[in-house]
Amino acid sequence: MTDEEIISHFRETNALLEGHFLLSSGLHSNRYLQCAKVLMYPDRAALLCRALAEKVENTLGANSVDIVVAPAMGGVIVGYEMARQLNVPGMFTERENGEFTFRRGFSLTPGARVVMSEDIVTTGKSSRECIAAITAAGGTVVAATCLIDRSNGTADVGVPLVSLMQMEVQTFEPDNLPAELQGTTAIKPGSRDIK
Template identity: 60%
Template sequence: MLTQDQVLDEFRAAGALLEGHFILSSGLHSPRYLQCARVLMDGQRAGRLCATLAQKIDDAAFGKFDMVVSPAMGGVVVGYEMGRQLNVPAIFCERVDGNLVFRRGFDIEPGMRCIMVEDIVTTGLSSRECIEAIAQAGGETVGAACLIDRSGGKADVGVPLVALAQLEVPTFEADKLPPELAATEAVKPGSRGLKA
């Protein structure tokens, strides 16, 4: 099982722990960004990380579950790898008119027990929205998991959350930036709100 330091070393080795001025999916600004897509593009690395996350899910004793569900876009790859590791189906919900919904023939049978899996949790908004989509479809979310919890354990997703690593990365509202961040151009690397 990988330690938190080993997990972060995997991110560094993949060039996925970035420094600069970033606008997060939540709309908050941050001097650090974790680009999970860079980590997950290497199947061996994704396998190592998700094997440890699967062990943490087992240790959390969420009980029996039937499916892994993730929010698109960031949660898709990690969700499918977690489904493979946990030997259950994996599906995702995606944004339509600003709301997370199930498409592509995905559905959840009433009473299905689900694990919600994300790449990064910062405020927990996408996680909560995904959990709400699961409930609206008739499923029950018994627990949540993510690769990195950027909130340092402070984010409330509504169910118990396990993470490979916890970081407390500062975030700022756009009108409350520290001078050093305000002096640099912001980049928005996430997928929420993309337009063609």
């Protein structure tokens, strides 16, 4: 799947937003990729995750994954579809007092080979937090995946990161906003509690 085909799925579903956004990391941006708008279409979710699962298999080899774990909320749908495409089970972690935890009776077999599946990577902070929770629960994270790596390959999540597409999207510290964003109110689409 080419980058143009991937981005077309975002454009056609109005998932490529422009405005003023407060990101999960606390950084600001004039662009936002709302993956939920793409993933609301099961056929598009399947096409994108099939292509990403193929990349994982090319990187790790066949039958190298025991389970997919995804961080809620953004990772839930993509994690489900990645598990389906890799033909393994999938589960998710969710925040409790700000920390990713396994709830709902989810647990990992010690040493289970885990692919951690995100929707978006900007700084990699959420990915690293989810990977830490998986490791603490006894899993071995063999790779991380995301649909779009907004860091253009610069985010370090501590394990190989397989992205469907890399993009370079500018981000800004809150006290260093460009003129176009100054004086406008930032929208915060994600669910992380930013103090």
